[in-house]
Amino acid sequence: MSFYGLVDGSDASLKSYLNNLSGVDQVGAEARAAMLATRSIKTTSKRWAIETAITMVDLTTLEGADTPGKVKALCTKAVRPDPTDSTVPSVGAVCVYNDMVSVARTHLDLIGGQHVPVAAVSTAFPSGRASMPVKIQDTQDAIDAGAAEIDMVIDRGAFLAGRYIDVFNEIVQIKEVCGDKAHLKVIFETGELVTYDNVRKASFLAMAAGADFIKTSTGKVVPAATPPVVLVMLEAVRDFYEMTNTRIGVKPAGGIRTTKDAIKQLVLVNETVGPDWLNPKLFRIGASALLNDLLMQRMKLDEGYYSSPQYVTMD
Amino acid sequence: MSFEYAPAPESRAVVSIKPKYGHFIGGKFVAGSKHFPTINPATEEVLSQIALAGKAEVDAAVKAARKAYVSTWSKMSGKERGKYLYRIARIMQERAREFAVLETLDNGKPIRESRDTDIPLAAAHFFYHAGWADKLEYAGLGTSPKPLGVAGQIIPWNFPLLMLAWKVAPALAAGNTVVLKPAESTSLTALLFAQVCQQAELPAGVVNIVTGDGSTGSLIVNHPGIDKIAFTGSTEVGKIIARAVAPTKKSVTLELGGKAANIVFDDAPIDETVEGIVNGIFFNQGHVCCAGSRLLLQENVAEEVLHKLKNRMEKIRVGDPMDKNTDVGAINSKEQLAKITELAAAGDAEGAERWSPTCNLPTKGFWFAPTIFTGVTQAHRIAREEIFGPVLSVLTFRTPQEAIEKANNTPFGLSAGIWSEKGSRTLWASQQLRAGVIWANTFNKFDPTSPFGGYKESGWGREGGRHGLSAYLKGVSHE
Numbered sequence: 001m002s003f004y005g006l007v008d009g010s011d012a013s014l015k016s017y018l019n020n021l022s023g024v025d026q027v028g029a030e031a032r033a034a035m036l037a038t039r040s041i042k043t044t045s046k047r048w049a050i051e052t053a054i055t056m057v058d059l060t061t062l063e064g065a066d067t068p069g070k071v072k073a074l075c076t077k078a079v080r081p082d083p084t085d086s087t088v089p090s091v092g093a094v095c096v097y098n099d100m101v102s103v104a105r106t107h108l109d110l111i112g113g114q115h116v117p118v119a120a121v122s123t124a125f126p127s128g129r130a131s132m133p134v135k136i137q138d139t140q141d142a143i144d145a146g147a148a149e150i151d152m153v154i155d156r157g158a159f160l161a162g163r164y165i166d167v168f169n170e171i172v173q174i175k176e177v178c179g180d181k182a183h184l185k186v187i188f189e190t191g192e193l194v195t196y197d198n199v200r201k202a203s204f205l206a207m208a209a210g211a212d213f214i215k216t217s218t219g220k221v222v223p224a225a226t227p228p229v230v231l232v233m234l235e236a237v238r239d240f241y242e243m244t245n246t247r248i249g250v251k252p253a254g255g256i257r258t259t260k261d262a263i264k265q266l267v268l269v270n271e272t273v274g275p276d277w278l279n280p281k282l283f284r285i286g287a288s289a290l291l292n293d294l295l296m297q298r299m300k301l302d303e304g305y306y307s308s309p310q311y312v313t314m315d
Numbered sequence: 316m317s318f319e320y321a322p323a324p325e326s327r328a329v330v331s332i333k334p335k336y337g338h339f340i341g342g343k344f345v346a347g348s349k350h351f352p353t354i355n356p357a358t359e360e361v362l363s364q365i366a367l368a369g370k371a372e373v374d375a376a377v378k379a380a381r382k383a384y385v386s387t388w389s390k391m392s393g394k395e396r397g398k399y400l401y402r403i404a405r406i407m408q409e410r411a412r413e414f415a416v417l418e419t420l421d422n423g424k425p426i427r428e429s430r431d432t433d434i435p436l437a438a439a440h441f442f443y444h445a446g447w448a449d450k451l452e453y454a455g456l457g458t459s460p461k462p463l464g465v466a467g468q469i470i471p472w473n474f475p476l477l478m479l480a481w482k483v484a485p486a487l488a489a490g491n492t493v494v495l496k497p498a499e500s501t502s503l504t505a506l507l508f509a510q511v512c513q514q515a516e517l518p519a520g521v522v523n524i525v526t527g528d529g530s531t532g533s534l535i536v537n538h539p540g541i542d543k544i545a546f547t548g549s550t551e552v553g554k555i556i557a558r559a560v561a562p563t564k565k566s567v568t569l570e571l572g573g574k575a576a577n578i579v580f581d582d583a584p585i586d587e588t589v590e591g592i593v594n595g596i597f598f599n600q601g602h603v604c605c606a607g608s609r610l611l612l613q614e615n616v617a618e619e620v621l622h623k624l625k626n627r628m629e630k631i632r633v634g635d636p637m638d639k640n641t642d643v644g645a646i647n648s649k650e651q652l653a654k655i656t657e658l659a660a661a662g663d664a665e666g667a668e669r670w671s672p673t674c675n676l677p678t679k680g681f682w683f684a685p686t687i688f689t690g691v692t693q694a695h696r697i698a699r700e701e702i703f704g705p706v707l708s709v710l711t712f713r714t715p716q717e718a719i720e721k722a723n724n725t726p727f728g729l730s731a732g733i734w735s736e737k738g739s740r741t742l743w744a745s746q747q748l749r750a751g752v753i754w755a756n757t758f759n760k761f762d763p764t765s766p767f768g769g770y771k772e773s774g775w776g777r778e779g780g781r782h783g784l785s786a787y788l789k790g791v792s793h794e
Contacts, residue, residue, distance in 0.1 A: 023736040025756050028587025038427060040323035040639040048318065235586050266318060271630050275317040 004244040006208045009172075011165040014205070018164060021204055024196035024232055033227035039267045046263070050298050052278060053262040054081060054088060057294070058119055058251065058286045060095040062126075062219060071100045072107045073315045079113035082295050083313065091291065092280040093149055095119040098142045105146030119149035119185070123174060126189070126218035128153040132170065139177045150178050151185045151215060151251075154202065156192045164205055171209035185213035185251055185284075190229045191221040199229055203236035213249035219286060224254025227264055234272040247276065253286025259297040262290055320632075323639040325426045330417045332503065335364040338372050338526060339509035341379035342519025347372070351528070353502060356423035357636050357645035357680040365502045368525035370534055373494070376523040377540040380465040380492040383520030389462055389490050391518075393449035400445030400488060402515040407438040410511065414504055418476055419636045421503040423645030423681070424599050426637050436761055437480035440779075443763035444488035447784060451489060454781050460788035462490030463566060464542035467535040470505075471548045472498035472647050473602040473703075479505055481778045482545050483522060484763075489787035491543070492521045496535055498548075499528040500648050533559075541565060545786070547604070550701075550727075550772045557775075568776030568786045570604065570768055572701040573729030576722035577607030577758060578744065580715065581616045583734035584756065589623045592707070595732060595758035597631060597643055597685050601705040602651070604773075605730035607758050609698060610687075610709045611718050617711050621689065629672045631685050643705060646681040655683050655704030662688045662697040667708070693724055701727070715740065719747040728770025732758045751777070 007013040041049055059078045061070060075094055082088040094104050094116060104118045120142035124130035130138075139150055152174050158166040171186055178184045186206040190199050206214050214233055217224035230252045237248045250273075252265055262285060269277050277283050292312045300306050337346040347366020354361050368376075388396070407414065414437075415429040424433070451460050466486045470478040475497055486493050497505035505524050512522045525531060529552075536544055536559050546556050547570040560567050577595050579588055595607025612620050636644030646652040663669055667688040676682040683704055691698050691708040698708050712718040722731055731750040733741050745753045751769040754760060761767070766782035768774050776786045 022583065022585040025584040025587035025736075028584065028590055028756060031757075032587070032590050038431065038639070039320065041320060042323045043321045045319055045321040052318075232586075270318045278318055 003208050003210075004246065006243070014164050014168055017208065018201050018205060021200055024200050026196055029196050029228045029232055033231045033268065036231075036267050036271055037227060037264050041263050041267065047301055049263045049266050050259060050294050050301070051089065053259070053266060053285065054291065054294050055090070055092055056280045056283055056285050057091040057291050058093045058095045058253070058284045059091045059291060060219065060253070060286050060288050062095070062097060062121060066097060066100055068100070068103045070315070071096055071103045075104050075107045075113060075116075076111060077291070077313060077315055078116050079108065079111055081291055088295065088298070090116050092284050093117045093119045095121065095151065095286060097121060097125070098138055098145070101142050101145035101147045117148035118146055119151055120145075120147035121151045121153075121218070123152040123170070125151070125153050126220040128155050129157075132173065135170065136173060136177055139174050143178065143182050147182055149183045149185060150174065151187055153187045153189060153218060154206070156189055159193065159198070159202060168205055168209045171206055171211060175210035183212045184210065185215045185249075186211040187215045187218055189218055189221055190216045191223045196228065196232045199232045200236055203233050204240065207236070207240045207248050211248060213251050213284070215251035215253055215286065217254035219254040222255070225252030225256055225265075227268060230265060231268055231272060234268060234277075237277070238273040241273075247282055249282040249284065250277070251284040251286055256285055256287050257289045258293045262294065320640050322635070324635065324637050325416060325419070325639055327416060327420070327637070329413050330420070332363050332417070336502070336506050336526065337366050338368055338376065339506065339512070339522070339524040340372065340376045341382075341523065342513065342517075344509070345372075345375075347526070351499070353421060353500060355420050355680075356500075356647050357677070359679055362420060363503065365499075365526045368496070368527040368531045368534070372525050373531065373534040373538060376494045376525050377465060377538050379520035380494050380523050381540055383518055384462075384464055384492040387518045388492050388521050393451060393490070396487065396490065397445045397448035399515060399517050400441050400448060400484065403511055403517070404438050404441035404445060406511045406514055407434070407441060411435070411438070414476055414507060416637075417507055418504050419644070421501050422472065422475060423636050423647050425641040425644045426639055427641065428599060433474055433477045436763070437476045440477075440480035440484045440763045444484035448488040451784070451788065454784055456781075456785050456788055460489070463787060463789055464491060465540060466491045466493045466543040466545060466787065467538065467541040468493055468495040468545045469532045469535060469548065470495065470497055472501040473599060473604070475501040476504040476508065478547050479508060481547075485778070485783050486545070486787050487521065489784060491787050492523075494523045494525060494535060494541065496525055496527060496531055502526040536560065543567065543787070546570070553774065566786075568778070569774040570778060571729075571772060571774045572727055573604045573606070573769065573773050574609055574699065574701055574725050574727045575605055575607050575730040575732065575750065576609045576611050576748075577732035578611045578718045578722060578734065579613060579616065579620055580718075580733070580735040580737070580740060581613040582736045582740075583616070584736055585616070585620060585623060587756065588734040589620065589627050591732065591734065591756070591758045592624055593627055593631070596707040597705050598759050600643055600646055600683070602647060602703055603759065605752060605759065607730075607732050608702060608707060609722075610707055611721055612709060612711050613718070614711045614713050621709065624687070625670065625672070628685055628687070631672060631674070633674045633682070633684065634677060643685060646683050646704065649681055651703065652681040652683060655702055655706060658697055658700060658702045659686060659706055662691070662695065662706075662708070665695050665697070667691045667695055667697060693721060699725065715744065719744060723747075723749045726772040729773035730754070730769075
């Protein structure tokens with residue numbers, strides 16, 4: 001593994017790489033995100049943003065109570081979010097637990113959703129507290145069952161204890177399992193890393209280790225994908241592209257429930273890393289309730305009034 | 316397809332502008348004799364005709380102010396004065412949208428800034444000083460501080476309503492009455508403020524507003540019935556005022572020009588620093604006396620910071636100030652645009668390298684693209700003279716000591732910025748810098764509780780906070 005020539009895989013080189021990163025000023029980062037949240041997105045640009053955001057949704061169900069029936073319903077919605085309007089695009093992916101991957105893949109293929117990938121959460125999601133062989137097996141299982149995207153969690157305990165090399169090696173090993181069969185998204189659980197300095201450090205660590213995407217949160221911890229956290233990650237991705245000529249994707253997840261929230265995220269992308277990232281190959285939004293709000297806002301743009309929530313399907 | 320933001324214009328319907336205005340004297344609007352136009356600098360549309368006050372109007376205003384001072388305002392308890400100030404503050408908040416739209420139309424600044432900065436801060440100044448009105452004896456300024464009398468106040472065009480608030484709120488809280496003259500190109504929000512005074516039922520004559528140009532200002536400065544002059548504007552005019560009041564008993568505060576150094580050390584948080592540089596010089600089109608107009612970069616990070624700064628500047632949205640997504644609006648006047656253009660040309664002539672992002676400037680109105688000059692040295696005019704526009708001069712330094720020497724090597728001393736993640740360095744630098752306001756890891760942040768003012772040719776006295784109150788009270792030592 002070359003790690004883009006940034007590190008040689010040793011603890012010392014990783015530490016030196018991470019220590020060379022400039023710090024993040026909390027007040028400044030929050031002020032920038034707050035300023036960008038004042039952008040007023042109207043009419044044609046709102047329509048474009050809603051359409052684009054739908055294609056970026058990783059439609060997610062991650063509940064202990066998930067059943068094959070629930071997952072199949074989610075897949076149907078993912079392929080055709082609005083059954084009354086075939087111009088609504090499919091979402092970016094369906095995101096489920098490991099044991100639901102084959103159910104999702106089979107059902108998607110059955111209903112003409114071959115173009116919708118299945119993402120599996122992996123590596124003892126959401127806590128990441130398991131041995132490495134278990135994490136590897138978890139990932140291998142998901143890929144074997146048809147997952148094209150792996151959403152792994154990092155070991156936050158190791159990160160906070162300063163054992164960056166352990167976090168790095170885990171990502172490297174999971175990336176090896178993914179090979180060319182699955183895209184790797186690395187979840188930081190930013191609500192547990194707490195500081196923006198840590199978010200920036202984790203971003204550069206994961207990108208060097210081979211992440212295809214960096215993702216904020218599991219959705220199980222609050223706060224999750226706050227605008228300043230996403231801003232800091234987008235800045236890291238932008239800088240990494242300048243260093244390596246490689247585009248890494250970003251996936252905010254958790255707490256993005258309304259069209260307004262989603263549009264704020266798109267504005268962050270547009271004004272930080274630029275329009276190249278405004279497509280589902282490089283930006284995804286992990287969400288469940290968001291999709292229906294996007295559909296309702298889309299209807300409102302067409303019809304000029306807000307419909308009752310009963311005009312969109314519950315799942 | 317890319318993410319183009321559709322126009323999002325703020326509605327103008329919330330304001331009604333009269334075709335012609337008079338003065339506000341003794342609680343009433345009185346007709347003017349001569350008039351001059353005020354325009355929207357973004358479109359050159361004539362918004363209204365503003366009255367030019369001559370001797371008769373200034374005399375009447377001073378007389379009204381004196382009468383109100385003697386008969387009402389100086390006799391009223393601080394608690395009662397505070398009630399009026401709170402009432403004014405609340406009305407300003409209620410009518411914030413109206414003030415913001417009017418400010419943007421008359422001044423050319425983006426609606427985002429008038430809405431999110433100017434108007435909320437102006438109201439905050441009234442709220443803050445309202446709280447002081449009945450507590451003056453506890454301000455550490457002596458046991459029974461007394462007002463000065465009638466204050467003549469002359470304010471600039473860059474933050475019209477906010478500068479009014481900085482002047483009027485402390486004067487009134489301390490028990491003075493005022494004769495205020497807004498800048499010639501931006502009188503409209505002051506005249507709307509006069510309506511607010513009526514709405515708040517402020518006793519007649521406590522606030523008097525006369526409009527006009529430099530000749531009106533001169534009448535105020537030289538008026539024998541005025542006890543105190545407060546001026547914000549250019550150092551050139553400040554010196555004229557200082558000479559005029561020197562042989563008189565008038566007390567004076569001056570808030571003048573600046574050429575602030577914004578110093579970036581190599582351990583700065585780079586992305587937020589870039590934001591701070593942009594905010595420091597392009598906020599309000601650079602029409603800011605405390606603007607971070609000299610960027611001092613440590614040589615070992617200069618290239619990285621400049622690269623990121625240029626990328627960031629490509630995202631600045633220049634255009635219609637009424638559009639909610641506009642970041643940089645119009646230059647306030649033809650004269651100011653000519654001054655900026657002349658100084659930028661001097662930068663070219665002296666061999667500095669000019670760079671601006673690609674931006675389509677409107678054809679009508681007064682516009683200047685955000686601009687940086689690199690390769691600037693201390694000997695360049697653009698490193699010494701205040702440009703008062705969206706033009707940044709970039710210099711480099713090698714050691715912290717050199718940064719301080721360069722930063723202080725100016726006749727001005729209003730503000731400075733320090734960017735570093737190292738607390739000890741920030742504290743050390745802030746002790747060495749000869750500037751009245753020093754920001755650390757931020758820039759252009761204002762708060763009514765914080766005193767504002769300069770060293771050297773940047774002014775006399777402070778505005779805001781407890782220090783600012785002392786400029787309107789007698790029997791206490793002035794700075």
